[in-house]
Structure formats: C-alpha cells, structure tokens
Ligand SMILES: C[S@@+](CC[C@H](N)C(=O)[O-])C[C@H]1O[C@@H](n2cnc3c(N)ncnc32)[C@H](O)[C@@H]1O
C-alpha cells in the first residue's frame with residue numbers, strides 16, 4: 167500500500183485550515199475515466215482542462231526523462247494526484263493539503279493506485295510505495311524538501327488568489343529540468359486594480375491595459391523568473407493557460423540551472439491609450455519610452471506595466487508532444503467520437519486549445535492582443551472575419567495568430583495603424 171503519513175506521526179505538524187466551501191457540491195466525480203470522491207474539498211469541474219494539460223506534460227516528461235516524481239502541495243480532494251498516478255503513470259506522488267478534514271478523502275482517492283499495482287505482472291516492494299499523504303503547510307513541505315535535497319520532477323502549486331509565497335520554494339524543490347505548475351486567481355491584480363498587491367505578490371506594477379488576462383499570465387511567470395534568478399536558476403513556460411472561470415491564470419514552467427538572468431524576455435509592456443498600440447520594452451530602453459503614433463504626447467496617454475515576462479507563452483515542441491499524446495490516448499479524437507468517458511465537448515475544447523497554443527508560439531509575436539472590434543472602432547470600419555484578417559496579416563509578412571485568451575482578438579506584430587489600413591482593404595464596410 168501507499169505510504170500514508172497521517173496526524174501524530176513523527177515531527178508532523180498539521181495546519182488546521184477551515185473546510186472550504188465547494189462551488190460544485192457533488193460527491194463523486196469523474197475526469198477522463200478516473201473516478202474520485204470530492205467530499206468537502208474545493209473542486210471545480212471547469213478546471214479539468216487545466217488538469218488534462220498538467221497530466222499530458224507530466225506524461226511527456228516521463229517519456230523524455232524516464233522519471234516522474236510528483237509533489238502536489240495543495241491537493242484538495244487529490245484529483246490531480248490520482249490523475250498523475252494513474253494517467254501519467256507517475257513513479258511516486260506526494261499529495262499534501264493543510265485542511266485536516268481531507269486526509270481520509272485523499273487516502274481513499276489515492277488508494278486507486280493499488281489497482282494499477284495489482285495489474286502489473288511483477289509487483290515489487292517499490293510498487294507499493296507510490297504515494298504519500300500529508301496535511302502540512304505547503305510552504306513548509308517545499309522548504310523541507312529543498313533542505314533534505316529531495317527534488318521532484320513536477321511540483322504542483324494550485325493556490326488561491328495572489329498567494330505567491332510558494333513560488334520560490336517550489337522552484338527550490340524541483341529537479342533541474344523539472345516542472346513547476348503555478349496558479350493565480352487574482353483578476354483584479356491583472357486588471358491593474360490592485361496595484362500594491364500586484365507589486366508585492368508579483369513584483370510588477372500593473373496599469374490597466376486592454377489585454378489584462380494576458381498580463382495575468384505574464385505577471386505570474388515574471389514572478390517565477392525573479393524567484394528563479396535569486397536561486398541561480400531560470401524558468402521558461404511550457405504552456406500558459408487563462409480560464410475565464412475564476413478567472414484562473416496557470417503556467418507550467420521548466421526550471422533549469424543557469425547563473426544569470428537573461429533579461430531579453432523579462433521587461434515591460436507599454437500601451438498607448440491614444441492609438442491602441444502596445445510594445446514590449448527592455449530594461450535598457452526604459453528611458454526612451456514613447457509611442458510612434460502621430461498623436462501629440464499627452465500626460466498619462468502612454469502607460470507602462472512591468473517588469474514581467476515578455477517572452478513566448480508556450481514551448482511549441484512541448485505542446486506538440488502533448489497533442490500527440492492526447493491523440494494517442496483518445497482525448498482529442500474527432501468531434502463526435504465517443505469513448506467511455508471522453509465527452510465530445512471536452513475533446514473539442516482540448517484540441518482547439520492545444521492548436522491555439524501552437525499558433526501563439528510562433529516567433530515574432532509580441533505581448534498582448536488586439537480585439538477585432540477595437541480595430542473596427544478606431545478605423546471606423548466593419549472588420550473582416552478574424553480568420554480572414556489573420557490570413558491577410560500573414561500574407562503581408564506579419565506574424566499573426568489567434569489568442570487562447572480572447573476569441574475575438576488577434577495577436578500580431580503589425581502596428582495598429584497598419585491593422586486599420588488592412589481592415590479598410592478587406593472588403594470591410596465603412597461605419598459612418
Ligand atoms: C484550489 S484548492 C486545490 C484544488 C485541487 N488542486 C484541484 O485541482 O481540485 C487549494 C487547496 O489548497 C489548500 N491550502 C490552502 N493553503 C494551503 C497551505 N498553506 N498549505 C497547504 N494547503 C493549503 C486548501 O485546503 C485547498 O484544498
């Protein structure tokens with residue numbers, strides 16, 4: 167059986183977090199063929215897509231490195247832990263949650279790992295040591311791991327709000343080349359409405375910008391970049407995912423050893439309220455901030471956000487690896503195909519998300535996006551269909567893609583005045 171470390175053993179100290187209110191009150195749930203009890207734990211069915219992504223990259227990592235030891239420090243009911251165990255076939259999973267009423271539930275859910283063991287032909291001692299449960303403070307768990315030099319392949323920190331206390335310790339407890347999965351649910355910070363919070367939690371000063379939800383991802387990655395740099399390490403996103411419920415900002419980061427912070431991808435975003443143009447700015451260019459538009463300079467018309475991550479949101483090769491695996495597992499079969507537990511809707515959503523992530527990884531795309539209706543409003547044109555507009559931008563030699571964050575927007579390095587020009591030339595109707 168798995169290693170169950172419960173209350174009262176050794177130096178174990180349990181935090182007593184109150185039982186959270188579950189927004190979805192259902193006792194038994196199922197995700198991609200894995201069933202689990204939810205009990206009084208916080209659980210959102212809508213987050214299953216983010217769990218699919220985590221499981222897929224965990225399995226890709228196992229294929230690439232031959233090892234998958236997972237530490238899930240804010241487990242809730244343990245849905246991720248059990249999916250890492252059964253679907254990504256993790257060698258070992260440690261599920262921790264400080265809430266003292268979830269321990270039995272976690273044990274019940276993780277004990278499904280036994281059935282997997284029983285199916286193996288030769289069951290060795292190590293097969294029975296595949297999971298562990300604790301109810302400690304996540305921060306303490308992570309710091310203890312680093313002190314013991316016990317490093318993990320994947321560390322999952324599914325926290326609430328703008329709690330970034332565990333970001334640095336998670337980076338400190340992951341293997342070189344390993345993965346850290348981070349969450350933020352602070353939409354107000356991303357929207358520039360809680361500036362002091364954003365500054366203290368993410369180290370970024372956030373001004374309101376029309377692509378706030380992309381800022382939410384970039385400030386979370388930026389926070390990890392800083393934390394990694396203090397440890398002579400670097401992080402790069404494998405994928406980043408915004409979900410409207412919550413809202414929730416998630417990023418899966420690859421952690422590597424490197425002596426110096428390369429600041430090409432860590433800088434500032436400048437936005438001109440007059441013409442709608444945004445630009446990425448390096449630290450070195452902070453003194454030269456200006457918009458190239460013809461409007462006369464007006465106090466407050468150009469705003470700056472940062473420092474934060476201004477590099478790519480995803481790693482194209484890794485996302486393609488995840489797509490291949492998802493196809494192999496039948497998670498993104500053609501819409502309409504149905505296997506025992508994969509609903510066609512879930513398949514379609516995952517397939518489209520992975521496709522847009524690949525699209526968004528193309529080189530040359532800057533931070534931010536432009537909503538089609540904004541182009542129309544600024545140019546007084548009725549803009550063409552987004553797909554036609556993207557084709558047009560690409561024909562003109564610009565990088566252009568959809569955005570997984572905003573379905574009505576395009577990501578492009580084409581300046582706003584050129585976007586408007588192209589809008590005019592695309593069989594669009596002039597709005598009087
Ligand atoms: C968003 S929920 C986790 C949901 C779960 N990962 C899932 O995918 O369904 C956050 C969990 O973190 C736990 N938690 C909050 N603060 C914690 C801390 N400092 N240490 C450990 N667990 C904590 C809460 O009890 C809660 O169950």
Ligand SMILES: [Zn+2]
Pocket residue numbers: 438439440441442443457458459460461
């Ligand atoms: Zn301007």
